[in-house]
Amino acid sequence: MNEIGGAPLFFLEFGDIVIYFTPFTLALFLLALVFSVFVLVSRPERQLEIAFGGDAYYAKEISLSELRFRRFMSIACGLACMGAMVTGDVFDFTLFVSLVGICNVGIVAAVRSRHVQNAAYQYGLVALAGTVPMFAAAGMVAATTGTLSMLELAKGTATVPVAARALLVLGVMGEGMAPFYAAKAEMFRAPGAPYVIMCSLSSLLIFLRVTEVILLI
Amino acid sequence: MIIQKISRILSNFDNILPVFAAACAAMSLFVLITLPLPYSEDQLYPKQIVPGSSLNPYDRGGPPFTQAVIHSQYPENSPTAGYVTAYLTPLSLFLSEHTSYMGTTIVAHPGGILDEILYNTRGLDTVVEPTILFVAFAIAAYLFRKREA
Numbered sequence: 001m002n003e004i005g006g007a008p009l010f011f012l013e014f015g016d017i018v019i020y021f022t023p024f025t026l027a028l029f030l031l032a033l034v035f036s037v038f039v040l041v042s043r044p045e046r047q048l049e050i051a052f053g054g055d056a057y058y059a060k061e062i063s064l065s066e067l068r069f070r071r072f073m074s075i076a077c078g079l080a081c082m083g084a085m086v087t088g089d090v091f092d093f094t095l096f097v098s099l100v101g102i103c104n105v106g107i108v109a110a111v112r113s114r115h116v117q118n119a120a121y122q123y124g125l126v127a128l129a130g131t132v133p134m135f136a137a138a139g140m141v142a143a144t145t146g147t148l149s150m151l152e153l154a155k156g157t158a159t160v161p162v163a164a165r166a167l168l169v170l171g172v173m174g175e176g177m178a179p180f181y182a183a184k185a186e187m188f189r190a191p192g193a194p195y196v197i198m199c200s201l202s203s204l205l206i207f208l209r210v211t212e213v214i215l216l217i
Numbered sequence: 218m219i220i221q222k223i224s225r226i227l228s229n230f231d232n233i234l235p236v237f238a239a240a241c242a243a244m245s246l247f248v249l250i251t252l253p254l255p256y257s258e259d260q261l262y263p264k265q266i267v268p269g270s271s272l273n274p275y276d277r278g279g280p281p282f283t284q285a286v287i288h289s290q291y292p293e294n295s296p297t298a299g300y301v302t303a304y305l306t307p308l309s310l311f312l313s314e315h316t317s318y319m320g321t322t323i324v325a326h327p328g329g330i331l332d333e334i335l336y337n338t339r340g341l342d343t344v345v346e347p348t349i350l351f352v353a354f355a356i357a358a359y360l361f362r363k364r365e366a
Binding site: 013014015016017018069072073076080083087089091092095096098099102103105106109110118119122123125126129130132133140142143144145146147148149152158161162163166167170173174 | 230231233234237238240241244247248251254255256257258259260261289290291294295298337338339340341342345346348349352353355356359360363
């Protein structure tokens with residue numbers, strides 16, 4: 001077996017979907033878990049804007065309902081990340097990644113800032129479009145190899161076409177916005193530090209994971 | 218110089234969608250070039266069209282409560298797969314006995330054929346799919362209610 005992330009430590013079976021922990025995926029899983037716990041227990045930052053030329057500053061208040069909603073979305077994003085890190089099934093991976101994309105939009109959906117909302121809108125459209133190549137890739141893997149399990153594909157008996165791999169990467173790029181950090185950077189202007197960092201961390205994690213998936217299958 | 222130009226284009230988030238659309242178009246061309254792709258005959262969960270069956274095309278065979286043969290990836294992980302593939306409620310049974318044009322209706326209404334592949338061998342997928350839907354509903358509901366606050 002092609003062990004790109006180290007030897008699997010243990011398996012967790014859900015029927016045909018086998019979740020497996022290798023040292024690599026376990027490290028990513030723990031990172032997502034630790035950050036989700038941080039989000040759960042921490043209080044949001046309060047942005048201060050200094051007024052130039054005077055001795056004044058503005059403090060941006062975040063209402064309790066907004067805080068609750070964003071915390072909920074961040075934790076959902078963390079859970080989706082954890083799932084995407086350890087799942088051993090190509091279709092399940094695409095489902096978790098699209099959940100990450102939706103949660104990322106949800107984290108900033110509550111922000112009352114026109115600029116941030118515009119960026120989130122553009123990002124949402126790309127995340128929506130990104131699902132098409134991603135699920136196409138999963139379908140192509142199933143059609144050309146007859147299986148979706150990464151553990152079976154890692155044995156190397158069936159070859160996944162390059163087109164399917166390329167589509168998978170493009171789809172994850174749409175969901176995670178890897179080279180297009182501009183929209184994400186604008187989203188980070190939203191106040192409320194631990195929650196918006198979840199957007200960044202989740203896309204970083206799904207990129208590390210998709211690299212492993214591409215090398216594995 | 219060229220990197221500067223590219224980063225200037227990408228730094229404006231209004232350009233993100235056109236750039237991604239262009240990437241998708243280029244990728245479609247690339248995929249078209251690599252066609253045709255081989256089709257693996259050894260597929261999981263195969264389903265054959267049974268002519269004359271009123272449950273077409275969802276007939277997985279097997280009388281109720283006897284185990285139908287389902288080709289899954291790890292049969293040892295789902296030992297009970299195949300037991301309820303042919304279970305019908307009285308209404309679905311009535312429909313299936315009197316007309317052969319209601320296959321999709323029987324599957325789509327509650328109490329019709331259980332697509333056991335979804336609930337048994339690929340259960341986690343079935344859980345994640347509604348989760349995506351619920352998260353999307355939660356966002357939509359929050360945005361709708363935000364105006365009242």
